[in-house]
Amino acid sequence: MENSFIAKLKGLAPMAPVEIAALESATASAQSFSARHDLIREGDRPGPVFVVLEGWVCRYKVLPNGTRQVLAYLMPGDACDLHVGLLAEMDHSIQTITPAVVATIEREMMDDLMTRHPGIARAMYVAQLIDEGTMRAWITSMGRRASIERVAHLMCELYLRARNIGLASEPQFTLPLSQLMLADSLGMTPVHLNRVLKELRLSGAMKLERGRLLISDPNRLIQIAGFDENYLHRRLRRAG
Incomplete structure:
Protein backbone atom coordinates (compact mmCIF):
# COMPACT_ATOMS: atom_id res chain seq x y z
CA MET A 1 0.00 0.00 0.00
CA GLU A 2 1.34 3.43 -0.95
CA ASN A 3 2.53 5.72 1.81
CA SER A 4 -0.44 8.07 2.37
CA PHE A 5 1.78 11.09 3.03
CA ILE A 6 3.66 10.64 -0.22
CA ALA A 7 0.40 10.05 -2.11
CA LYS A 8 -0.97 13.35 -0.78
CA LEU A 9 2.14 15.38 -1.60
CA LYS A 10 2.34 13.89 -5.10
CA GLY A 11 -1.17 15.24 -5.65
CA LEU A 12 -0.07 18.74 -4.66
CA ALA A 13 3.16 19.15 -6.64
CA PRO A 14 5.20 17.17 -9.19
CA MET A 15 7.67 14.85 -7.46
CA ALA A 16 10.91 13.48 -8.85
CA PRO A 17 11.80 9.84 -8.02
CA VAL A 18 14.63 11.05 -5.79
CA GLU A 19 12.17 13.19 -3.80
CA ILE A 20 9.79 10.27 -3.34
CA ALA A 21 12.70 8.12 -2.16
CA ALA A 22 13.71 10.85 0.31
CA LEU A 23 10.18 10.97 1.74
CA GLU A 24 10.05 7.19 2.02
CA SER A 25 13.28 7.25 4.01
CA ALA A 26 12.12 10.12 6.23
CA THR A 27 8.88 8.35 7.20
CA ALA A 28 10.25 4.80 7.43
CA SER A 29 10.40 4.72 11.24
CA ALA A 30 6.72 5.14 12.00
CA GLN A 31 5.26 4.25 15.39
CA SER A 32 1.87 2.84 16.38
CA PHE A 33 -0.16 4.65 19.04
CA SER A 34 -3.33 3.70 20.86
CA ALA A 35 -6.46 5.85 20.67
CA ARG A 36 -6.60 9.00 22.82
CA HIS A 37 -2.82 9.24 23.10
CA ASP A 38 -1.33 12.75 23.31
CA LEU A 39 1.47 13.04 20.78
CA ILE A 40 2.35 16.43 22.25
CA ARG A 41 0.69 18.66 24.84
CA GLU A 42 0.11 22.37 25.18
CA GLY A 43 3.08 23.93 26.96
CA ASP A 44 5.57 21.32 25.69
CA ARG A 45 8.57 22.37 23.67
CA PRO A 46 7.74 21.91 19.97
CA GLY A 47 8.84 18.55 18.70
CA PRO A 48 9.23 16.99 15.25
CA VAL A 49 6.84 17.24 12.32
CA PHE A 50 4.13 14.61 12.89
CA VAL A 51 2.95 12.71 9.81
CA VAL A 52 -0.26 10.67 10.06
CA LEU A 53 0.05 7.48 8.00
CA GLU A 54 -2.95 5.61 9.41
CA GLY A 55 -5.83 6.55 11.70
CA TRP A 56 -7.36 9.85 12.77
CA VAL A 57 -5.76 12.55 14.92
CA CYS A 58 -6.99 15.90 16.24
CA ARG A 59 -5.68 19.21 17.46
CA TYR A 60 -7.38 20.50 20.60
CA LYS A 61 -7.20 23.09 23.33
CA VAL A 62 -8.49 22.81 26.91
CA LEU A 63 -9.98 25.94 28.47
CA PRO A 64 -9.43 26.94 32.12
CA ASN A 65 -12.92 25.66 33.02
CA GLY A 66 -12.03 22.20 31.68
CA THR A 67 -14.03 22.34 28.46
CA ARG A 68 -12.33 21.34 25.22
CA GLN A 69 -12.30 22.86 21.76
CA VAL A 70 -11.27 20.58 18.90
CA LEU A 71 -9.38 22.74 16.39
CA ALA A 72 -8.78 20.36 13.47
CA TYR A 73 -9.02 16.76 12.33
CA LEU A 74 -6.06 15.07 10.69
CA MET A 75 -6.50 12.05 8.40
CA PRO A 76 -3.95 9.71 6.79
CA GLY A 77 -1.49 11.73 4.71
CA ASP A 78 -1.76 14.87 6.83
CA ALA A 79 1.24 16.44 8.54
CA CYS A 80 1.26 19.11 11.18
CA ASP A 81 3.40 21.85 12.64
CA LEU A 82 5.78 22.58 9.79
CA HIS A 83 6.95 25.85 11.36
CA VAL A 84 5.93 25.51 15.02
CA GLY A 85 9.57 24.84 15.91
CA LEU A 86 10.10 28.58 15.65
CA LEU A 87 8.01 29.01 18.82
CA ALA A 88 9.11 28.42 22.41
CA GLU A 89 6.20 26.15 23.35
CA MET A 90 3.09 24.48 21.98
CA ASP A 91 -0.14 26.51 22.24
CA HIS A 92 -2.36 23.44 21.72
CA SER A 93 -2.24 19.66 22.04
CA ILE A 94 -2.33 16.90 19.41
CA GLN A 95 -4.02 13.60 20.20
CA THR A 96 -4.87 10.38 18.38
CA ILE A 97 -8.60 9.73 18.00
CA THR A 98 -8.28 6.14 16.81
CA PRO A 99 -5.32 3.76 16.92
CA ALA A 100 -2.87 5.45 14.59
CA VAL A 101 0.45 5.04 12.85
CA VAL A 102 2.46 8.26 13.00
CA ALA A 103 5.89 9.04 11.59
CA THR A 104 8.04 11.81 13.02
CA ILE A 105 10.45 13.89 10.96
CA GLU A 106 12.97 15.84 13.00
CA ARG A 107 13.19 19.57 12.31
CA GLU A 108 16.70 19.39 10.89
CA MET A 109 15.72 16.62 8.49
CA MET A 110 12.56 18.47 7.39
CA ASP A 111 14.55 21.64 6.75
CA ASP A 112 17.08 19.65 4.75
CA LEU A 113 14.39 17.91 2.69
CA MET A 114 12.76 21.20 1.78
CA THR A 115 16.08 22.88 1.00
CA ARG A 116 17.38 20.11 -1.25
CA HIS A 117 14.08 19.12 -2.88
CA PRO A 118 11.92 21.94 -4.34
CA GLY A 119 9.07 19.50 -5.13
CA ILE A 120 8.80 18.54 -1.47
CA ALA A 121 8.99 22.18 -0.38
CA ARG A 122 6.24 23.24 -2.78
CA ALA A 123 3.95 20.37 -1.78
CA MET A 124 4.44 21.03 1.93
CA TYR A 125 3.69 24.73 1.52
CA VAL A 126 0.56 24.01 -0.53
CA ALA A 127 -0.60 21.50 2.10
CA GLN A 128 -0.13 24.15 4.78
CA LEU A 129 -2.11 26.69 2.78
CA ILE A 130 -4.98 24.19 2.42
CA ASP A 131 -4.87 23.58 6.19
CA GLU A 132 -5.12 27.34 6.74
CA GLY A 133 -8.05 27.52 4.32
CA THR A 134 -9.80 24.79 6.29
CA MET A 135 -9.21 26.71 9.50
CA ARG A 136 -10.77 29.82 7.93
CA ALA A 137 -13.82 27.76 6.95
CA TRP A 138 -14.15 26.53 10.55
CA ILE A 139 -13.87 30.09 11.90
CA THR A 140 -16.58 31.19 9.48
CA SER A 141 -18.83 28.35 10.66
CA MET A 142 -18.33 29.18 14.33
CA GLY A 143 -18.95 32.88 13.76
CA ARG A 144 -21.67 33.05 11.14
CA ARG A 145 -23.34 29.73 10.31
Whole structure:
Protein backbone atom coordinates (compact mmCIF):
# COMPACT_ATOMS: atom_id res chain seq x y z
CA MET A 1 0.00 0.00 0.00
CA GLU A 2 1.34 3.43 -0.95
CA ASN A 3 2.53 5.72 1.81
CA SER A 4 -0.44 8.07 2.37
CA PHE A 5 1.78 11.09 3.03
CA ILE A 6 3.66 10.64 -0.22
CA ALA A 7 0.40 10.05 -2.11
CA LYS A 8 -0.97 13.35 -0.78
CA LEU A 9 2.14 15.38 -1.60
CA LYS A 10 2.34 13.89 -5.10
CA GLY A 11 -1.17 15.24 -5.65
CA LEU A 12 -0.07 18.74 -4.66
CA ALA A 13 3.16 19.15 -6.64
CA PRO A 14 5.20 17.17 -9.19
CA MET A 15 7.67 14.85 -7.46
CA ALA A 16 10.91 13.48 -8.85
CA PRO A 17 11.80 9.84 -8.02
CA VAL A 18 14.63 11.05 -5.79
CA GLU A 19 12.17 13.19 -3.80
CA ILE A 20 9.79 10.27 -3.34
CA ALA A 21 12.70 8.12 -2.16
CA ALA A 22 13.71 10.85 0.31
CA LEU A 23 10.18 10.97 1.74
CA GLU A 24 10.05 7.19 2.02
CA SER A 25 13.28 7.25 4.01
CA ALA A 26 12.12 10.12 6.23
CA THR A 27 8.88 8.35 7.20
CA ALA A 28 10.25 4.80 7.43
CA SER A 29 10.40 4.72 11.24
CA ALA A 30 6.72 5.14 12.00
CA GLN A 31 5.26 4.25 15.39
CA SER A 32 1.87 2.84 16.38
CA PHE A 33 -0.16 4.65 19.04
CA SER A 34 -3.33 3.70 20.86
CA ALA A 35 -6.46 5.85 20.67
CA ARG A 36 -6.60 9.00 22.82
CA HIS A 37 -2.82 9.24 23.10
CA ASP A 38 -1.33 12.75 23.31
CA LEU A 39 1.47 13.04 20.78
CA ILE A 40 2.35 16.43 22.25
CA ARG A 41 0.69 18.66 24.84
CA GLU A 42 0.11 22.37 25.18
CA GLY A 43 3.08 23.93 26.96
CA ASP A 44 5.57 21.32 25.69
CA ARG A 45 8.57 22.37 23.67
CA PRO A 46 7.74 21.91 19.97
CA GLY A 47 8.84 18.55 18.70
CA PRO A 48 9.23 16.99 15.25
CA VAL A 49 6.84 17.24 12.32
CA PHE A 50 4.13 14.61 12.89
CA VAL A 51 2.95 12.71 9.81
CA VAL A 52 -0.26 10.67 10.06
CA LEU A 53 0.05 7.48 8.00
CA GLU A 54 -2.95 5.61 9.41
CA GLY A 55 -5.83 6.55 11.70
CA TRP A 56 -7.36 9.85 12.77
CA VAL A 57 -5.76 12.55 14.92
CA CYS A 58 -6.99 15.90 16.24
CA ARG A 59 -5.68 19.21 17.46
CA TYR A 60 -7.38 20.50 20.60
CA LYS A 61 -7.20 23.09 23.33
CA VAL A 62 -8.49 22.81 26.91
CA LEU A 63 -9.98 25.94 28.47
CA PRO A 64 -9.43 26.94 32.12
CA ASN A 65 -12.92 25.66 33.02
CA GLY A 66 -12.03 22.20 31.68
CA THR A 67 -14.03 22.34 28.46
CA ARG A 68 -12.33 21.34 25.22
CA GLN A 69 -12.30 22.86 21.76
CA VAL A 70 -11.27 20.58 18.90
CA LEU A 71 -9.38 22.74 16.39
CA ALA A 72 -8.78 20.36 13.47
CA TYR A 73 -9.02 16.76 12.33
CA LEU A 74 -6.06 15.07 10.69
CA MET A 75 -6.50 12.05 8.40
CA PRO A 76 -3.95 9.71 6.79
CA GLY A 77 -1.49 11.73 4.71
CA ASP A 78 -1.76 14.87 6.83
CA ALA A 79 1.24 16.44 8.54
CA CYS A 80 1.26 19.11 11.18
CA ASP A 81 3.40 21.85 12.64
CA LEU A 82 5.78 22.58 9.79
CA HIS A 83 6.95 25.85 11.36
CA VAL A 84 5.93 25.51 15.02
CA GLY A 85 9.57 24.84 15.91
CA LEU A 86 10.10 28.58 15.65
CA LEU A 87 8.01 29.01 18.82
CA ALA A 88 9.11 28.42 22.41
CA GLU A 89 6.20 26.15 23.35
CA MET A 90 3.09 24.48 21.98
CA ASP A 91 -0.14 26.51 22.24
CA HIS A 92 -2.36 23.44 21.72
CA SER A 93 -2.24 19.66 22.04
CA ILE A 94 -2.33 16.90 19.41
CA GLN A 95 -4.02 13.60 20.20
CA THR A 96 -4.87 10.38 18.38
CA ILE A 97 -8.60 9.73 18.00
CA THR A 98 -8.28 6.14 16.81
CA PRO A 99 -5.32 3.76 16.92
CA ALA A 100 -2.87 5.45 14.59
CA VAL A 101 0.45 5.04 12.85
CA VAL A 102 2.46 8.26 13.00
CA ALA A 103 5.89 9.04 11.59
CA THR A 104 8.04 11.81 13.02
CA ILE A 105 10.45 13.89 10.96
CA GLU A 106 12.97 15.84 13.00
CA ARG A 107 13.19 19.57 12.31
CA GLU A 108 16.70 19.39 10.89
CA MET A 109 15.72 16.62 8.49
CA MET A 110 12.56 18.47 7.39
CA ASP A 111 14.55 21.64 6.75
CA ASP A 112 17.08 19.65 4.75
CA LEU A 113 14.39 17.91 2.69
CA MET A 114 12.76 21.20 1.78
CA THR A 115 16.08 22.88 1.00
CA ARG A 116 17.38 20.11 -1.25
CA HIS A 117 14.08 19.12 -2.88
CA PRO A 118 11.92 21.94 -4.34
CA GLY A 119 9.07 19.50 -5.13
CA ILE A 120 8.80 18.54 -1.47
CA ALA A 121 8.99 22.18 -0.38
CA ARG A 122 6.24 23.24 -2.78
CA ALA A 123 3.95 20.37 -1.78
CA MET A 124 4.44 21.03 1.93
CA TYR A 125 3.69 24.73 1.52
CA VAL A 126 0.56 24.01 -0.53
CA ALA A 127 -0.60 21.50 2.10
CA GLN A 128 -0.13 24.15 4.78
CA LEU A 129 -2.11 26.69 2.78
CA ILE A 130 -4.98 24.19 2.42
CA ASP A 131 -4.87 23.58 6.19
CA GLU A 132 -5.12 27.34 6.74
CA GLY A 133 -8.05 27.52 4.32
CA THR A 134 -9.80 24.79 6.29
CA MET A 135 -9.21 26.71 9.50
CA ARG A 136 -10.77 29.82 7.93
CA ALA A 137 -13.82 27.76 6.95
CA TRP A 138 -14.15 26.53 10.55
CA ILE A 139 -13.87 30.09 11.90
CA THR A 140 -16.58 31.19 9.48
CA SER A 141 -18.83 28.35 10.66
CA MET A 142 -18.33 29.18 14.33
CA GLY A 143 -18.95 32.88 13.76
CA ARG A 144 -21.67 33.05 11.14
CA ARG A 145 -23.34 29.73 10.31
CA ALA A 146 -26.48 28.57 12.09
CA SER A 147 -26.20 25.32 14.03
CA ILE A 148 -27.70 23.11 11.31
CA GLU A 149 -25.53 24.77 8.65
CA ARG A 150 -22.44 24.28 10.80
CA VAL A 151 -23.05 20.56 11.30
CA ALA A 152 -23.92 20.00 7.65
CA HIS A 153 -20.82 21.89 6.53
CA LEU A 154 -18.50 19.78 8.69
CA MET A 155 -20.09 16.56 7.44
CA CYS A 156 -19.57 17.65 3.82
CA GLU A 157 -15.94 18.51 4.53
CA LEU A 158 -15.11 15.28 6.33
CA TYR A 159 -16.77 13.17 3.66
CA LEU A 160 -14.92 14.92 0.81
CA ARG A 161 -11.58 14.73 2.59
CA ALA A 162 -12.10 11.04 3.33
CA ARG A 163 -13.17 10.31 -0.23
CA ASN A 164 -10.12 12.12 -1.58
CA ILE A 165 -7.79 9.67 0.19
CA GLY A 166 -9.84 6.56 -0.50
CA LEU A 167 -11.54 6.18 2.89
CA ALA A 168 -14.99 6.76 1.37
CA SER A 169 -16.17 5.75 -2.07
CA GLU A 170 -19.90 5.74 -1.44
CA PRO A 171 -22.33 8.08 0.35
CA GLN A 172 -21.67 6.03 3.50
CA PHE A 173 -18.37 5.87 5.36
CA THR A 174 -16.95 5.19 8.80
CA LEU A 175 -16.72 8.36 10.88
CA PRO A 176 -14.78 7.52 14.07
CA LEU A 177 -15.92 10.62 15.95
CA SER A 178 -18.18 10.49 18.99
CA GLN A 179 -20.99 13.00 19.34
CA LEU A 180 -19.04 14.52 22.24
CA MET A 181 -16.01 15.08 20.01
CA LEU A 182 -18.16 16.51 17.22
CA ALA A 183 -19.81 18.83 19.74
CA ASP A 184 -16.36 19.95 20.92
CA SER A 185 -15.39 20.82 17.36
CA LEU A 186 -18.65 22.63 16.57
CA GLY A 187 -18.94 24.74 19.72
CA MET A 188 -22.14 22.97 20.81
CA THR A 189 -23.32 20.92 23.74
CA PRO A 190 -23.87 17.21 23.00
CA VAL A 191 -27.61 17.70 23.66
CA HIS A 192 -27.84 20.53 21.13
CA LEU A 193 -25.83 18.53 18.58
CA ASN A 194 -28.13 15.56 19.02
CA ARG A 195 -31.14 17.76 18.24
CA VAL A 196 -29.46 19.10 15.10
CA LEU A 197 -28.52 15.60 13.91
CA LYS A 198 -32.14 14.57 14.36
CA GLU A 199 -33.25 17.58 12.29
CA LEU A 200 -30.81 16.63 9.52
CA ARG A 201 -32.04 13.05 9.61
CA LEU A 202 -35.68 14.14 9.35
CA SER A 203 -34.78 16.40 6.42
CA GLY A 204 -33.59 13.33 4.51
CA ALA A 205 -30.12 14.82 3.99
CA MET A 206 -27.98 12.55 6.17
CA LYS A 207 -27.91 10.12 9.04
CA LEU A 208 -25.17 9.53 11.61
CA GLU A 209 -25.37 6.39 13.70
CA ARG A 210 -23.01 3.82 15.20
CA GLY A 211 -19.95 5.60 13.89
CA ARG A 212 -21.13 5.70 10.27
CA LEU A 213 -22.20 8.71 8.23
CA LEU A 214 -24.77 8.09 5.51
CA ILE A 215 -25.36 11.03 3.16
CA SER A 216 -28.83 10.21 1.88
CA ASP A 217 -29.29 13.32 -0.26
CA PRO A 218 -25.96 15.01 -1.11
CA ASN A 219 -27.60 17.96 -2.88
CA ARG A 220 -29.85 18.62 0.10
CA LEU A 221 -26.94 18.46 2.53
CA ILE A 222 -24.86 20.82 0.36
CA GLN A 223 -27.81 23.21 0.15
CA ILE A 224 -28.32 23.23 3.92
CA ALA A 225 -24.60 23.78 4.54
CA GLY A 226 -24.12 26.36 1.80
CA PHE A 227 -21.08 24.25 1.05
CA ASP A 228 -18.45 25.27 -1.49
CA GLU A 229 -15.48 22.90 -1.72
CA ASN A 230 -13.18 25.65 -3.02
CA TYR A 231 -11.21 25.87 0.24
CA LEU A 232 -10.19 22.19 -0.01
CA HIS A 233 -8.54 22.88 -3.38
CA ARG A 234 -9.35 19.46 -4.78
CA ARG A 235 -9.11 20.87 -8.32
CA LEU A 236 -5.43 21.56 -7.69
CA ARG A 237 -4.94 17.95 -6.62
CA ARG A 238 -6.68 16.60 -9.69
CA ALA A 239 -4.53 18.84 -11.88
CA GLY A 240 -1.42 17.43 -10.21
